[in-house]
Amino acid sequence: KPLVIAIDGPSGSGKSSVSKEVARRLKLAYLDTGAMYRALTWYCLKTGVDLRDGAAVEQASKAMPLEISTTTATEYVAVDGTDVTDEIRDPLISSSVSAVATTLGARTELIRRQRELIDQHHHRMVVEGRDITTVVVPNAEVRMLLTASEEARLRRRGIQLGGTQSKEQLEAQVIQRDAKDSTVVNFSQAADGVVTLDSSDLNFEETVDTALAIVSK
Ligand code: CDP
Numbered sequence: 001k002p003l004v005i006a007i008d009g010p011s012g013s014g015k016s017s018v019s020k021e022v023a024r025r026l027k028l029a030y031l032d033t034g035a036m037y038r039a040l041t042w043y044c045l046k047t048g049v050d051l052r053d054g055a056a057v058e059q060a061s062k063a064m065p066l067e068i069s070t071t072t073a074t075e076y077v078a079v080d081g082t083d084v085t086d087e088i089r090d091p092l093i094s095s096s097v098s099a100v101a102t103t104l105g106a107r108t109e110l111i112r113r114q115r116e117l118i119d120q121h122h123h124r125m126v127v128e129g130r131d132i133t134t135v136v137v138p139n140a141e142v143r144m145l146l147t148a149s150e151e152a153r154l155r156r157r158g159i160q161l162g163g164t165q166s167k168e169q170l171e172a173q174v175i176q177r178d179a180k181d182s183t184v185v186n187f188s189q190a191a192d193g194v195v196t197l198d199s200s201d202l203n204f205e206e207t208v209d210t211a212l213a214i215v216s217k
Contacts (some may be wrong), residue, residue, distance in 0.1 A: 002123035002141060003028060005215060009146035011174050012183075014199050015128050016209055018146060023126035024072040026215070027143070031070055031117055033129035035077050036110050038088035039066055039191065041097045043079050044161075048164040051099040058105030070117060070125070071202045091165075098180035100110030101130075109138055130185040133194045142215050146207075147188040150198040 005022060009015040016032060023030035040057075043049075043064045044168065049056045069076040077085045087093070100106055118125055131174050133143040148156070157174055165173075178205075189197045195214050201206040 003125075003142070004118060004123050004137050005126045005141040005142045006137050006140035007144050007211075008129040008130055008133045008194075009128075009148075010130075010153065010178050012155075012157040013146045013148045014156060014204065016147050017204065018199075018207050018211055019126050019128040020072050021204075022211050022215070024127075025208070026211060028072045029121040030072045031068070031123040031127045032075075033114055033127065033132065034067065034108070035068060035088060036113065037080050037097050037101045039077050039084060040064055040066070040106060040110065041093050041100045042084050042088050042098060043095065045092075046079075051096060053195065054103045054105060057103040058101055058109065061103075061106035061109040066113070068117075069122060080128050091173075093176065098177055099183075101181060107131075109162060110151060114173050129214055130181060132147055134185075134191050138191075143191075143194045144211065145196045146193050146211075146217065147196060147200075149198075150199045 005028065007015055007019045007022075007028075010169060016034075017108065019032075020030055026190070040061055041051075044051055046056060046062050047060065049060050067076070067078040073171045075085055076083070077088060114127065118127065118137065127140075129136065133140065154171055154174060157170060197207065197210055197214065202210065
């Protein structure tokens with residue numbers, strides 16, 4: 001029986017960790033679509049593609065040899081045979097990824113690859129990102145928008161990045177990226193039929209339990 005769980009949300013909403021745990025508990029495959037945008041950003045920077053050149057970014061999205069794990073057991077992303085799992089989390093990638101994500105031709109190609117992966121897993125997968133509930137799989141069996149107050153999101157991001165950057169730097173970066181992202185994908189409000197899960201006052205376990213309750217409803 002198909003069970004696609006589509007989860008969207010902004011940076012620091014806890015989307016990745018919660019999505020992964022939901023997939024693990026339900027024994028479903030798992031796809032982090034943000035990692036695909038990050039991998040494409042890495043590939044463009046590596047091959048000298050000007051991120052302002054939409055046609056070149058689109059071309060790169062089609063040419064990129066990408067391997068991405070779809071299980072909760074391992075996190076693995078490779079581009080053209082190079083393991084970039086850790087490198088795609090670098091601040092340089094985070095600050096450049098919106099330029100890639102706002103290139104419509106590149107989005108079309110990555111969405112095509114995402115749907116292909118969902119097909120390969122017979123539609124039993126947790127898929128997380130920014131446009132999964134609205135564009136990638138609008139007919140998913142379960143659709144959720146994971147939100148959190150700005151305060152909670154910045155706090156989580158700060159912890160995740162290990163506090164190497166000042167609070168102000170971090171705030172500016174996260175807010176800027178959300179603002180750029182929302183020019184293409186509106187994830188600030190749940191679309192029709194999408195359940196909002198506000199995790200501002202929930203810890204990790206509570207958020208996972210709430211998500212699982214939404215799935216079994
Ligand atoms: O680090 P964070 O969890 O906030 O982001 P991510 O999920 O790794 O996604 C990185 C970037 O990819 C986002 O800032 C968006 O620009 C882009 N993205 C997107 O446009 N559409 C998606 N479905 C997923 C990510």
